[in-house]
Amino acid sequence: MVLPRLMYEFAKTGLFSVGGGLATLPFLYEMSDATGWFTHADIADMIAISESTPGAIGINMSTYAGFTTAGVPGGILASLALAFPSVVIILIIAKFLEKYRNNKLVDGAFYGLRAASIAMISAAGLNVAKVALLHLGAYQLTGNIMDLLNLKAIILAVLIFIGQRKLKWSPVLFIALSAVVGILLKF
Amino acid sequence: MNQLLNLYWTFLKIGCVTFGGGYAMLPILERELVTKRQWTTMDDLRDYFSIGQCTPGIIALNVSTFIGQKRHGVPGAIAATTGFLTGPIIIILLIAAFLKNFAELEIIQHAFAGIRVCVCVLIVQAVLRLWKKSVIDPFTLALYLIVFALNAFSGILPFKIPAAILVICAGIAGILVSQIRNRKTASSGKGGGA
Numbered sequence: 001m002v003l004p005r006l007m008y009e010f011a012k013t014g015l016f017s018v019g020g021g022l023a024t025l026p027f028l029y030e031m032s033d034a035t036g037w038f039t040h041a042d043i044a045d046m047i048a049i050s051e052s053t054p055g056a057i058g059i060n061m062s063t064y065a066g067f068t069t070a071g072v073p074g075g076i077l078a079s080l081a082l083a084f085p086s087v088v089i090i091l092i093i094a095k096f097l098e099k100y101r102n103n104k105l106v107d108g109a110f111y112g113l114r115a116a117s118i119a120m121i122s123a124a125g126l127n128v129a130k131v132a133l134l135h136l137g138a139y140q141l142t143g144n145i146m147d148l149l150n151l152k153a154i155i156l157a158v159l160i161f162i163g164q165r166k167l168k169w170s171p172v173l174f175i176a177l178s179a180v181v182g183i184l185l186k187f
Numbered sequence: 188m189n190q191l192l193n194l195y196w197t198f199l200k201i202g203c204v205t206f207g208g209g210y211a212m213l214p215i216l217e218r219e220l221v222t223k224r225q226w227t228t229m230d231d232l233r234d235y236f237s238i239g240q241c242t243p244g245i246i247a248l249n250v251s252t253f254i255g256q257k258r259h260g261v262p263g264a265i266a267a268t269t270g271f272l273t274g275p276i277i278i279i280l281l282i283a284a285f286l287k288n289f290a291e292l293e294i295i296q297h298a299f300a301g302i303r304v305c306v307c308v309l310i311v312q313a314v315l316r317l318w319k320k321s322v323i324d325p326f327t328l329a330l331y332l333i334v335f336a337l338n339a340f341s342g343i344l345p346f347k348i349p350a351a352i353l354v355i356c357a358g359i360a361g362i363l364v365s366q367i368r369n370r371k372t373a374s375s376g377k378g379g380g381a
Contacts, residue, residue: 014243014244015243016243017243017244048291049279049282049289053206053275053278053279053282054202054203054204054205054206054274054275054278055202055205055274055275055276055278055279056245056247056248056275058244058245059245059248059272059275059276059279060275060279063275063276063279063280063283064279064282064283067279067280067283067284068283072280075276075279075280075283076276079272079275079276080269080272082244083244083245083248083268083272085243085244086242086243086244086245086248086249086252087244087248087252087264087265087268089242089243089244090238090239090242090244090249090252090253090256090264091252091256091261091264093238093242094252094253094256094257094264097238104365104366104369105362105366107365108361108362108363108364108365108366109358109359109361109362110234110237110358110361111327111361111364111365112327112330112357112358112359112360112361112362112364113234113237113238113241113354113357113358113361114233114234114237114317114320114321114327115321115322115327115328115330115331115334115357115361116237116240116330116331116334116353116354116356116357116358117233117236117237117240117321117354118233118314118317118318118321118322118331119330119331119332119333119334119335119338120240120334120335120338120350120353120354121210121213121236121310121313121314121317122310122314122331122335122339123334123335123338123339124210124310124338125210125307125310125311125314126339127339128211128303128306128307128310129307131303132300132303132304132306132307133304133307153300153304156301156304156305157304157307157308160304160305160308161308161311161312164308164312170215170218171204171214171215171218171305171309172204172215174305174308174309175204175206175302175305175306175309177305178301178302178304178305179298179299179301179302180298180301181301182297182298182299182300182301182302182304183294183297183298183301185301186297187297187300187301187304
């Protein structure tokens with residue numbers, strides 16, 4: 001009987017966590033307390049794993065919890081359950097959008113939404129940059145501005161930026177190259 | 188059927204390289220869906236991201252559903268979404284079964300420190316490209332600065348406004364400002380004619 005419960009719990013999380021990966025965290029802590037399927041330490045581990053794999057934390061946690069409680073079918077079904085509510089909602093919105101694409105109110109809403117959306121993308125970029133390009137920990141210890149800058153990473157960032165402008169390579173290739181550079185130069 | 192498989196396969200590939208929470212996906216989506224396949228336009232992509240931010244679920248997943256639906260209705264949406272999920276599910280199943288200390292492996296940490304640098308450049312490029320079309324006048328610039336500040340400095344603010352609320356407020360502000368502007372131009376147009 002664990003499969004229906006798994007699907008119910010993760011569908012609920014999928015329905016109520018608005019705004020991307022980390023929004024699922026409070027629901028995951030709640031679920032951990034209520035079901036015992038995974039511990040708080042498991043959640044912390046999953047955050048680390050999610051930062052180093054392509055999946056979002058919500059999908060990853062549902063796969064993990066499903067697998068540990070009910071094997072491979074559990075992992076797959078729990079993840080599908082998590083995705084289900086948002087798929088239904090997006091399908092409804094997509095239908096609505098097709099109909100009202102040229103509506104003045106919808107147009108006005110997007111006029112504001114676009115600026116807010118790109119502001120959020122900028123803020124997300126800043127957060128990644130803080131971790132990727134700076135040594136905040138080292139700086140707090142020494143107070144030396146040179147310790148703050150992760151020079152290797154900044155040089156790589158500049159090279160990727162120029163490379164992307166000059167070469168018409170796929171972004172995927174740049175991601176793969178950065179991983180190799182990270183391993184070789186011990187980032 | 189072939190087209191559904193094509194959708195599934197395309198999003199499976201995209202799902203395998205979406206590091207950094209969806210936003211870094213934008214340049215990859217642009218390359219795969221706009222430049223290579225012409226399945227959608229950059230303007231539509233940007234709107235899907237805006238909507239994905241204020242609806243439940245993971246942004247990258249919402250964008251997959253949108254594009255799948257646009258290509259092939261409900262079956263297309265399901266093909267794109269399950270395709271997008273396939274890679275992450277397999278990766279986590281493998282990690283859960285065989286590599287519980289995956290994230291602590293030194294080689295993985297170095298690789299991802301490198302990938303993060305690339306993700307950060309990808310996001311900057313996405314912002315540069317969208318900026319010109321999204322921040323077009325003083326109102327949108329002000330909106331951009333407010334939302335950016337509230338997000339970027341949420342750590343030092345005494346309160347935290349959920350992203351969904353910010354996005355909804357921005358949409359309402361957009362409606363109000365464009366309505367007021369329309370009314371003004373309509374009345375000044377009338378005045379000019381009289």
